[in-house]
Amino acid sequence: MTAAPTVPAGTTPTRSWVWGLGRLAVYAYYKVERIGGPLPDGPLLLVANHPNTLIDPAVIQATAGRRIRFLAKSTLFTRHPLSPLIRRSGAIPVYRKMDPGVDTSRNLEMFSAVAASLAAGETICLFPEGTSHARGRLAPLRTGAARMALNSCAAGYPVSIVPVGLNFDAMAHLRSRVTVVYGRALDCADLAAEFAEDEATVIRALTDRIEHRLKHLMVEAEPRHDLPIVERIDRLYSAARGASREARERLGRRRLIAAGMAELRQRDPARLVEIMGQVEEFRMSLARFGLRERDLDQRIPAGEVIRFTLREGLLALLLVPMAMATVVVFAVPYWLTDRIGRWALDLQSRAVWQIIGGGLIHAAWIAAIAASAGTRTGTAPGVAIGLALVALAILGTLAVERESAVWRTVRAFLALRRMPLRTRSALRRRHRALADALDDVDRLLRD
DSSP states (O other): OOOOOOOOTTOOOOOHHHHHHHHHHHHHHEEEEEESOOOOSSSEEEEEOOSSTTHHHHHHHHHHSSOEEEEEEGGGGTSSTTHHHHHHTTOEEEOOTTSTTOOGGGHHHHHHHHHHHHHTTOEEEEOTTSSOOOSSSOOOOOSHHHHHHHHHHHTTOOOEEEEEEEEESSTTSTTEEEEEEEOOOBOOHHHHHHHTTOHHHHHHHHHHHHHHHHHTTSOOOOTTTHHHHHHHHHHHHHHHHTOOOOHHHHHHHHHHHHHHHHHHHHHOHHHHHHHHHHHHHHHHHHHHTTOOGGGTTOOOOHHHHHHHHHHHHHHHHHHHHHHHHHHHHTHHHHHHHHHHHHTSSSHHHHHHHHHHHHHHHHHHHHHHHHHHHHHHHOHHHHHHHHHHHHHHHHHHHHHHHHHHHHHHHHHHHHHHHHSOHHHHHHHHHHHHHHHHHHHHHHHHHHO
């Protein structure tokens, strides 16, 4: 008979509406990609890197397909603006030594709650780095995850461990991409027999195994400077070689590029600076013509140009006015949201500030317009205007994104038509030469 899950002090049972709000915030702020199959049934322990503070649990809950109980530092339950939501999310408090005034002996409650949840077949998620950071590389893992899994196995409840890689293209940029990678499940069955004899060694071995798996799901690159270069090199190389733009393939390339940059920085920093300079020079050459890497080799048949023009022209009759209305109506709250993000103390908390502050500002803006209209025209029209503004905020944002992409495509097509053939050929040669140089570096690092 399995034990019933316990509710730690300071929490309440999970409220689904809390995670509904989190899912809405995640999909409104980011373009979310998920890689990996469905999570296994039964007791499950998710372990993830932690680059983006309170956003990380929301991203995982939005993509996991299972209800999750997260471990969170105890100070979030009483000393944070979101404490009421955190308590109602079903999270389990962790009492860390680094937090002032915390009684670490209460971690016995935490381990008991985790054990009971796993025994009941639930899913637990924790961030074994111990704290959120934006260094871009996985910090050494703490041993709590391994201890929880091994204790559960010893109690007769074998648990699956699934590593989760969170990869943000630009953590604090609205509508940027986050790629969530769910790795293959691993278990501790082969270590369970040794656990009773040498706990410390077995826990360390399982922690190392988790760390190894987790590193393979991440692009390890400093987010402010190195990650944009990794992305630029990937776009350049994949366009030159006609590589797949599918999410899994793209992530694999970027992992290799980031690792190559790190190794080249150690072995031949001058060569790295030279390559980065060439990549940046080529990017600036394309930018002068309003082109991207993949535009150079475009050959669009006349029939496709006609179909594109007719289709996008008709859609523009609907989408362009909607996009323009969105820009005009929400210009002020959008600007204020951007300013709020700049008040954040660090990069990893900026998105939280923008999501919370932006959500409140946009809600207040819509409410103010609807109330103002309602005082003039009546309650029902005011409510209708409020609902229409909510729809405009959602659909208008999608319209802005689509029409911006259409405009980039049209601009690239026209730029290529105007570009002299000699110039285009020269840019293509430089593009191929850069890709060849990257292949040479890759071979050098493999030797």
